[in-house]
Amino acid sequence: MKVPKLLKTELSEKRFRKKVIRRIYIESERSFVLELYAKGADGRYRRPEQLNTEDTRRLQQLARSIKKNRGVLRTGKVSLLVIVIAAILVFNFVFKNRLLERALERGLESVFSARAEVDDLSFRILSGRISFAHLSVADREQPFRNLFELGATEVDLNTAELLKAKVVVTNLESREIGWNTPRQTSGVLAEDGRAEKEVSGDRGPRKGLSLNLGNLDAKALVDDQLDKLSSPAQISALNTRLKTLQQQWQLTVDKGRRDVVELSGRIDSVRSTDVRSLDTVPELQQAVADIREAATALGQLKNDAQAVKTQINAGREEIEAARSAFERAVDADVAYLTSLSDLSSGELRNLVSDLVAGYLEQTLGRYYGTARRVKGYADKLITGAKDKRPDKSRVSRRKGGANIPFATVVHPRFLLENAGVSVAGTGTSRTIEGSVQNVSSDPDLLGRPVTFAFSQIEADRRLSVDGALDRRSNRENDLTLGVQAANYSIELSEGLETLGLRSLSTLYRFQTDFTLSRLGDTADGSGVLELYDLVLQPAEGQDMLGRTLYETLGSVTTVAVEFDYTFSGRLSKVAARSSIDEQLSRALKDRVAEIAAQYENRLREEVSARIEAQLEENETLYAAFSELEQTAGGNLADVNAYEAVLEQKRSEVEKRISDSKRQATDAVKSELEKQLDQIKDKVPLPSLGF
Amino acid sequence: MFVKWIATLIVAVNANNRAGEVAAGISFALLLALIPSGNLLWIVLFIITFLVKVNLAGELLFLALFKLLAPLSDGLLHRLGAWVLSRPFLQDPFTTAYNLPLLPLSLFNNTIVMGGLIAGLLFWVPVFFLFRQLVILYRRRLRDKIAGSRLVKALGRVPLVASVGNAVRRIGGVYLSVR
Numbered sequence: 001m002k003v004p005k006l007l008k009t010e011l012s013e014k015r016f017r018k019k020v021i022r023r024i025y026i027e028s029e030r031s032f033v034l035e036l037y038a039k040g041a042d043g044r045y046r047r048p049e050q051l052n053t054e055d056t057r058r059l060q061q062l063a064r065s066i067k068k069n070r071g072v073l074r075t076g077k078v079s080l081l082v083i084v085i086a087a088i089l090v091f092n093f094v095f096k097n098r099l100l101e102r103a104l105e106r107g108l109e110s111v112f113s114a115r116a117e118v119d120d121l122s123f124r125i126l127s128g129r130i131s132f133a134h135l136s137v138a139d140r141e142q143p144f145r146n147l148f149e150l151g152a153t154e155v156d157l158n159t160a161e162l163l164k165a166k167v168v169v170t171n172l173e174s175r176e177i178g179w180n181t182p183r184q185t186s187g188v189l190a191e192d193g194r195a196e197k198e199v200s201g202d203r204g205p206r207k208g209l210s211l212n213l214g215n216l217d218a219k220a221l222v223d224d225q226l227d228k229l230s231s232p233a234q235i236s237a238l239n240t241r242l243k244t245l246q247q248q249w250q251l252t253v254d255k256g257r258r259d260v261v262e263l264s265g266r267i268d269s270v271r272s273t274d275v276r277s278l279d280t281v282p283e284l285q286q287a288v289a290d291i292r293e294a295a296t297a298l299g300q301l302k303n304d305a306q307a308v309k310t311q312i313n314a315g316r317e318e319i320e321a322a323r324s325a326f327e328r329a330v331d332a333d334v335a336y337l338t339s340l341s342d343l344s345s346g347e348l349r350n351l352v353s354d355l356v357a358g359y360l361e362q363t364l365g366r367y368y369g370t371a372r373r374v375k376g377y378a379d380k381l382i383t384g385a386k387d388k389r390p391d392k393s394r395v396s397r398r399k400g401g402a403n404i405p406f407a408t409v410v411h412p413r414f415l416l417e418n419a420g421v422s423v424a425g426t427g428t429s430r431t432i433e434g435s436v437q438n439v440s441s442d443p444d445l446l447g448r449p450v451t452f453a454f455s456q457i458e459a460d461r462r463l464s465v466d467g468a469l470d471r472r473s474n475r476e477n478d479l480t481l482g483v484q485a486a487n488y489s490i491e492l493s494e495g496l497e498t499l500g501l502r503s504l505s506t507l508y509r510f511q512t513d514f515t516l517s518r519l520g521d522t523a524d525g526s527g528v529l530e531l532y533d534l535v536l537q538p539a540e541g542q543d544m545l546g547r548t549l550y551e552t553l554g555s556v557t558t559v560a561v562e563f564d565y566t567f568s569g570r571l572s573k574v575a576a577r578s579s580i581d582e583q584l585s586r587a588l589k590d591r592v593a594e595i596a597a598q599y600e601n602r603l604r605e606e607v608s609a610r611i612e613a614q615l616e617e618n619e620t621l622y623a624a625f626s627e628l629e630q631t632a633g634g635n636l637a638d639v640n641a642y643e644a645v646l647e648q649k650r651s652e653v654e655k656r657i658s659d660s661k662r663q664a665t666d667a668v669k670s671e672l673e674k675q676l677d678q679i680k681d682k683v684p685l686p687s688l689g690f
Numbered sequence: 691m692f693v694k695w696i697a698t699l700i701v702a703v704n705a706n707n708r709a710g711e712v713a714a715g716i717s718f719a720l721l722l723a724l725i726p727s728g729n730l731l732w733i734v735l736f737i738i739t740f741l742v743k744v745n746l747a748g749e750l751l752f753l754a755l756f757k758l759l760a761p762l763s764d765g766l767l768h769r770l771g772a773w774v775l776s777r778p779f780l781q782d783p784f785t786t787a788y789n790l791p792l793l794p795l796s797l798f799n800n801t802i803v804m805g806g807l808i809a810g811l812l813f814w815v816p817v818f819f820l821f822r823q824l825v826i827l828y829r830r831r832l833r834d835k836i837a838g839s840r841l842v843k844a845l846g847r848v849p850l851v852a853s854v855g856n857a858v859r860r861i862g863g864v865y866l867s868v869r
Contacts, residue, residue, distance in 0.1 A: 025707060081741065404776070406789075
């Protein structure tokens, strides 16, 4: 067993006092050491070389405690702290960038719900600067395209706020930016169950303009509105009435016919009577009786025929009125259908406006969709309650204390104060500048909306967009956006056939102010589209409309279109007014009338086609009714003829009787005169009773 | 736990170490007890006591004891802290400190935290010297008498105390010389 070096056999006085005695705090131990070491003549302290086991062990323990009493720091724990710091430094050099790169990717993926990639990220803690070579975020709607990507970018962080677990980006600068760029891999997140909709490639071709002339489908319109038309119901009612009248009078008229035919025998018999051959009184009496009897029957038949004729005439008048009403109903139906169609003078007067409105509806609709998506991204960025956790929850559980507030700037958990991108084209004339400010996870705390500005200049083409995205609780609008474009071109070759044009190309200046309302996802705005340098190619077989449009547009140098629009969900409404509306209106006036007339005829034909069966039935019924009417009229005519016959015969018989009477009278008179002379007043003459 | 701390404190008082270590442990215990926990200041102070040579057993034991009594002083600490925090000439330094990184996590702007810190610092020195002197007096006047007593010898043979002593010796390097 050895004695530690600290308590070796011989020690200098200074060392003995300073390194040994001074560090022994127990009186008994100090006495033990002082007894063991004896001071020599040279001033040095010496102890016996050979010590017993107990003293040796005691010295060992004493030496150990003396060593431990040196200094005020616990070397072991300080070493541990040093190791921890070293580990942090190693982490800083080896893993920090990789972990931060991953964290940034995860953060972007959570906001944009699509895959994000960050390459070559470098984080310098002390300077608070992050830089990366490339960043891309996929488009959730188009997995094989990037929503945007940034080239070499530097991000300045507020390190003080970083220590408060808040990411405050004071400035972000990128020298390259791109959007809607193709991706090699799908941008769908693994946990996103949505199907990958697009494989690759460009967007689908732009749809043709929706011009209302192209929508004039008379057949479809009549099919669609058939339930609301009155003419089909009226023709059915008319036919029903015709059938009823037909059934009502057919038997009566037929019976009258039969009676007339039956009477005709008697009439013929009367007619065939040779009155001159009636010489005797009985013959004359018989003839008179026959005529009287036939007259009686004829009188009854005439009354019946006249009554039938009168009522049938009334029915006919009713039918005629109903037919007139039906024709008016057809006119009314056609007018109604015409009013529903887009073909009206007003519609064509706004032909250019409609043409532009169709284009704007597509363009602004994309802006609207993008605005809603941006709003969704902003909502995901806002952390809500996390930021609003009061400091008090971190304070001690002890009551009674109070936090004294001092003036300070409280930042949200995430804040991007300014981000800028500036791309000056190398080899091209394209220059892009963009900036965004005040992107934060707590807009209410920040008290400012996100503002942004973007401009692109390429040759003589200029595009600038600026606006504010507001997610504060007291906001009025979610988004206000201003878009200005100049010297851009539109080239259209589809959807112009109905206008009689093959293609249209023009340069334009465009300006709009777009507002996305806080309530109901409704967007509205207004703007001006100014078209100039119009180039029109007429279509082959150009019709009057095409010629008119071609000539009118060709005669102006500039067309200014003012427009207002509203988007709500899937509904969109764009109202446009062009500077040549009136001019085009005048030019198209005749064409409008012609088209309207043609269309009206088409509608009338279509309506007629829908009630063709009823019309045919109506014609048949009407013809039958007319025939019935003719029959009734014929009956009455026959009766009248018979009456005339009887009247004639009556006259003949009366004349015959009168003649016979006169002859008889004359003969009797002669005879009487002759006999009177012989037998005056003895023979009475018979009375004939006429 | 408390038995261990008591035993270890007794061992420390009787061991060959500085009387100031035990006194500093108790002074730190008072300081940590007066400052509400759950803030960066308390954590930093606590870590410091682990890095410097103070008697941890004594510190933890007295911290537990003082913590029981500390709420009784909250009213006074609040008034003291509020008075300090509202001094006009200190507003600028406090505002600057409040805007510095990490410092607000110390919750120095809390009246009890500030009052506890001021009171703890004020009491630290007298408590240190008081307990240091008491330990010295004990060692000078009573230790040898008590060390020879049956009680201490019996205590030293208690397995629990022996094992705690060994553990403390291994971790903290406290010299055990109970004889």
